[in-house]
Amino acid sequence: MARGETVANPSAGSKIKGLKCRECGRLYPAVAMHICEFCFGPLEVDYDYEAIAGRLSRRSIEEGPKSLWRYHELLPVTGAPTVGLHAGMTPLVHAKRLGKVLGLDNLYLKNDTVNHPTLSFKDRVVAVAMTRARELGFDTVACASTGNLANSVSAHAASVGMKCFVFIPHDLEAGKILGNLIYHPTVVAVRGNYDDVNRLCSEIGGEYPWAFVNINIRPYYAEGSKSLAFETAEQLGWRVPDQVVVPIASGSLLTKIWKGFQEFSKLGIVPANPALRVNGAQAEGCSPVYRAFVSGKNHLVPVKPNTIAKSLAIGNPADGFYSLDVVFKSKGAIAAATDPEIVEGMKLLAETEGIFAETAGGVTVASLKKLCEEGRIGRSDLTVAYITGNGLKTMEALTGALPEPVAIDASLSSFRKNVNPSN
Amino acid sequence: MTQMRLHLTFPEERVREPIVYEICKNFPVVVNIRRADISDDSGWMELEMDGELPDLERTVAYLRDRGIVVAPIEKSILEG
Numbered sequence: 001m002a003r004g005e006t007v008a009n010p011s012a013g014s015k016i017k018g019l020k021c022r023e024c025g026r027l028y029p030a031v032a033m034h035i036c037e038f039c040f041g042p043l044e045v046d047y048d049y050e051a052i053a054g055r056l057s058r059r060s061i062e063e064g065p066k067s068l069w070r071y072h073e074l075l076p077v078t079g080a081p082t083v084g085l086h087a088g089m090t091p092l093v094h095a096k097r098l099g100k101v102l103g104l105d106n107l108y109l110k111n112d113t114v115n116h117p118t119l120s121f122k123d124r125v126v127a128v129a130m131t132r133a134r135e136l137g138f139d140t141v142a143c144a145s146t147g148n149l150a151n152s153v154s155a156h157a158a159s160v161g162m163k164c165f166v167f168i169p170h171d172l173e174a175g176k177i178l179g180n181l182i183y184h185p186t187v188v189a190v191r192g193n194y195d196d197v198n199r200l201c202s203e204i205g206g207e208y209p210w211a212f213v214n215i216n217i218r219p220y221y222a223e224g225s226k227s228l229a230f231e232t233a234e235q236l237g238w239r240v241p242d243q244v245v246v247p248i249a250s251g252s253l254l255t256k257i258w259k260g261f262q263e264f265s266k267l268g269i270v271p272a273n274p275a276l277r278v279n280g281a282q283a284e285g286c287s288p289v290y291r292a293f294v295s296g297k298n299h300l301v302p303v304k305p306n307t308i309a310k311s312l313a314i315g316n317p318a319d320g321f322y323s324l325d326v327v328f329k330s331k332g333a334i335a336a337a338t339d340p341e342i343v344e345g346m347k348l349l350a351e352t353e354g355i356f357a358e359t360a361g362g363v364t365v366a367s368l369k370k371l372c373e374e375g376r377i378g379r380s381d382l383t384v385a386y387i388t389g390n391g392l393k394t395m396e397a398l399t400g401a402l403p404e405p406v407a408i409d410a411s412l413s414s415f416r417k418n419v420n421p422s423n
Numbered sequence: 424m425t426q427m428r429l430h431l432t433f434p435e436e437r438v439r440e441p442i443v444y445e446i447c448k449n450f451p452v453v454v455n456i457r458r459a460d461i462s463d464d465s466g467w468m469e470l471e472m473d474g475e476l477p478d479l480e481r482t483v484a485y486l487r488d489r490g491i492v493v494a495p496i497e498k499s500i501l502e503g
Contacts, residue, residue, distance in 0.1 A: 023458070034497070035428070035496055035497075038457075039457055039458050040428065040457040040458050040469040040471075040496055041458065143502070144500045144501040144502065145501065145502050145503065146501065146502075146503055147503045148502075148503055149502045149503065167501075169501070194499075194501055195493075195494070197500075197501050198494060198495055198497070198498075198499055198500045198501055199494075199495050201495075201500045201501070202428075202495030202496065202497055202500060203495075205497075205500075214497075214500060214502060215497055215500060218497075249502065249503060250499065250502065297465070299460070299462060299465040299466065299467065300432075301432065301434070301465060302432050302492045302494070302498075310503050311502075311503025312503060313503060314499040314501075314502065314503070315499060316430075316432070316492065316494050316498040316499045317498065317499060318497055318498045318499060320498075360503075
């Protein structure tokens with residue numbers, strides 16, 4: 001299916017009414033398209049909330065599978081899930097030790113470092129995107145990625161035998177793609193810079209009959225992030241927190257976590273919490289949303305990324321404007337972390353909670369710390385920070401940042417002399 | 424004929440310049456603005472541009488030389 005082509009009644013009789021333009025409100029069938037043909041605004045899934053309200057309850061959720069699919073009523077698929085059956089339902093950790101350091105009594109961490117199968121929150125969005133892609137009749141999936149997204153798309157494609165194309169910049173470090181090659185996708189190394197890769201992918205997305213997860217399947221793909229909010233609310237005992245801290249790359253994750261809490265409240269699954277503040281976290285070396293926030297503007301100026309937090313290095317974020325809007329609307333804030341602060345954040349998280357997060361997790365923890373220091377998050381606020389990927393993926397960021405092992409001779413005296421544990 | 428759908432971001436020093444006029448005058452391309460928001464110090468525009476591929480490429484290169492950020496309509500597709 002090329003851009004604009006449709007399948008007959010792809011959502012007939014379901015909870016999905018279709019796609020709706022976020023800007024002009026025009027309606028489209030629930031097919032593989034992402035841009036309003038009239039105003040070029042982004043399309044979003046339009047649900048039949050009345051029908052959903054008649055079926056969804058805390059009980060129906062609790063009786064569902066122990067995965068993100070327990071919230072299938074609010075995910076954009078029409079049939080049973082077929083891809084990523086074990087994604088989601090990651091731990092919500094009461095972070096008492098980290099909270100003590102930061103001066104927070106009610107700090108929780110949503111730990112997506114252990115998501116299945118590729119250890120990042122991308123397993124959620126890809127599970128939803130690919131289930132929908134199969135419903136729409138696609139047999140080939142594609143993405144452009146330097147890391148987590150490529151991992152997740154490649155693994156999920158392998159698990160169901162879909163053809164898979166992954167586009168990367170030609171100069172990407174070899175280590176970054178090994179984790180993809182094991183799943184045997186076709187990895188295409190594009191000679192050119194990031195801008196060239198983006199443009200080529202946009203053109204390919206319009207030409208080939210593929211499910212390009214963050215192009216023509218983007219309206220469905222993005223919805224998978226709502227499951228982070230749903231799980232948070234359920235794991236908190238059916239409550240909406242007072243504060244959330246979310247890393248910002250494209251901005252989609254932050255807007256969908258907000259949307260997830262709004263949907264649960266609207267449907268009466270949880271009491272609404274008007275005090276909810278949605279806070280963002282960016283790496284200073286790639287912080288277009290943070291810069292717009294501190295200047296009080298809603299225009300984002302694209303930047304050339306220069307940060308160790310590669311998974312957040314999106315210089316021209318598709319949902320930057322919308323994430324800024326949510327932050328302003330919820331009276332939240334955005335903080336940014338330098339590269340050394342990111343590493344310190346990773347270390348602090350590991351040392352206090354035993355969670356090894358990738359650099360994006362360091363950004364979140366470092367930004368959380370700044371928001372506490374600025375008094376934007378109060379000691380007693382029920383606070384949830386989102387840790388979105390595993391530290392084993394960004395080991396290089398820690399080179400030279402950790403103490404060397406204590407070397408000793410194989411003797412008790414050497415141990416006593418050099419380690420001296422009683423002191 | 425080929426069509427490109429682009430998102431342009433204008434830096435402050437280019438906001439007051441008649442960029443669309445310039446590209447229509449200098450290149451054989453048809454420009455159709457779909458959405459835009461321009462303020463005193465920054466701005467963006469979403470447009471479709473029709474023409475022969477080499478002319479479209481030259482137009483994009485011209486815009487970039489003028490300091491305008493040219494992205495596909497999806498903006499950054501390459502994710503982490």
